[in-house]
Amino acid sequence: MATDKPARVCTVIGGCGFLGRHMVEKLLASGYRVKVFDINRNDDTNDSITYYTGDICNKQDLLSSLQGSDIVFHHASPPAAANDESLFNKVNVEGTQCLIESCIESGVKRLVLTSSASVVYNGSDIKNGTEDLPYAHPPMDYYTQTKIIQEKLVLDANNTDESRGPVLMTVAIRPHGIFGPHDRQNIPVVLNAAKNGKMKFIIGDGKNIVDFTYVENVTHGHLLAAEALHEDSVVCGQAYNITNDEPLPF
Ligand code: NAD
Structure with a gap:
């Protein structure tokens, strides 16, 4: 006799942010039970x-939110425009290390990180870039510097014990810009600049393109990556670029 499988449980770190809120909706619609961890509400x-x-840097805060979770989605970060080296280091590096240790302590087996396409951007145009591009050296800013360290920490944490099986299976997703409802950083900033008359100049020949991905496509990619994390999967320990079909003219 067929029985309903119990709903799997996810913890969404940074689940009150732009991407996190959409991830939560996507997971609920896909039949998951959801816990949200965020420093804000x-x-x-x-x-x-x-x-x-709670704060991702505080293990005690984290542990209760991870208990019983099958999958953790990690979206927490200061905004890219913050330009605050110590805050980026604290949240993206120390916080991510704390999250990895907490996942292992709690028995969480799957960790999906939102990285960034900026980890491979060294100032030169990239078209049809693939995942084997080297990390930017030097990175463009503090945000990128810590997103590179963060991604390496998460991918290096992918680990299987010979006798006990997977300790932690990890994957990183690298969007460039994300757009959609509740966006606080990208489109509103451009629109405000335009309203204030600050968009009067074109840099280059006006044919520059930049990659933006619709937020639902980003959450869909995260869910597919999470569901592909299983023992011996090629996805384990890998980073994946994500985009819409075609880059948007900008
Ligand atoms: P956001 O600022 O809307 O959400 C981030 C969330 O993290 C916020 O709710 C914030 O309160 C939380 N947070 C920050 N510090 C925390 C801490 N110490 N402890 C717990 N929670 C904390 O940002 P977003 O646009 O949703 O970005 C989500 C992720 O996607 C980030 O990792 C970002 O680097 C990455 N990303 C975003 C874009 C984009 O265009 N928005 C592009 C590429 C990558």
């Missing part, structure tokens, strides 16, 4: 979600 709380307020 949104106004729009949902009764079917358990919320944990």
Whole structure:
């Protein structure tokens, strides 16, 4: 007799942010049970979600939100425009290390990181870039510097014990710009600049293109990556670029 499988449980770190909120919706719609961990809270709380307020750098804060979770999605970061070296180091490097240790302590087996396409951007145009591009050296800014370290930490944490099987299976997804409802960083900044008359100049010949991915496509990619994390999967310990079909003219 067929029986319903119990819903799998996910913890979404940074689940009150732009991408995190969409990830939560995607997971609920796909039949997952969802826990949200964030240093901030949104106004729009949902009764079917358990919320944990805490700092990713604090293991005690993290552990309760990870207990019983099958998959962790890690979206927490200061905004790229923050330009604060010590904050980026604290959250993206120390916080990610703390999250990895907490996942292992809690018995979480799958960790999906939102990295960034900027980890391979060294200032020269990239068209049809593939995952084998080297990390940027030097990185363009503090944000990128810590996203590179963060990605390496997560991919290096992919580990299988010969007798016990997978200790932690990890994957990183590298979007460039993300757009969609609740975006606070990209499109609103451009629109405000335009409204304030600060968009009067074109740099280059006006044919520059930049890669933006619709937020639902980004969450779809994260979910596919998470579901592909199993013992001996080629996805384990890998980074993947993500985009829409065609880059948008900018
Ligand atoms: P966001 O700022 O909307 O969300 C980040 C969330 O992390 C926020 O809710 C914030 O409160 C939380 N957070 C920050 N510091 C924390 C801490 N110490 N402990 C716990 N939570 C903390 O950002 P976003 O646009 O949703 O970005 C999500 C992820 O995607 C980030 O890792 C970012 O680097 C990556 N990314 C974003 C874009 C983009 O265009 N938005 C592009 C490439 C990569």
